[in-house]
Amino acid sequence: xxIDFKKIFIKYIIPAFLLVLGFVVYTYxxxxxxxxxxxxxxxxxxxxxxxxxAFWALLDYFQHVTGILMAxxxxxxxxFIIVALALFYIYRINGRI
Numbered sequence: 639x640x641i642d643f644k645k646i647f648i649k650y651i652i653p654a655f656l657l658v659l660g661f662v663v664y665t666y667x668x669x670x671x672x673x674x675x676x677x678x679x680x681x682x683x684x685x686x687x688x689x690x691x692a693f694w695a696l697l698d699y700f701q702h703v704t705g706i707l708m709a710x711x712x713x714x715x716x717x718f719i720i721v722a723l724a725l726f727y728i729y730r731i732n733g734r735i
Contacts, residue, residue, distance in 0.1 A: 649690070649694060650687060650694070651687065653686075653690050654687040655683065657686045661682065704718075
């Protein structure tokens with residue numbers, strides 16, 4: 639199995655680094671103090687990296703499940719569309735959309 643390091647770097651490491659950098663900039667703008675780089679920053683980076691892995695894994699899983707549902711019979715497609723519309727309607731009633 640060939641590992642594509644460029645894909646890993648672009649999809650996981652850069653967004654995690656930008657997220658941590660955003661937290662540092664936000665902290666500086668709200669407090670006016672730039673803390674020195676330390677161990678909690680590394681921990682925050684690994685937590686952000688874990689969230690990036692989870693996000694892409696869940697996104698891939700949901701795309702796979704949706705593809706399976708759309709490849710099956712018309713009944714499963716219609717049920718999927720009705721459930722999606724019902725969820726949209728529920729969110730709209732609650733004022734979230």
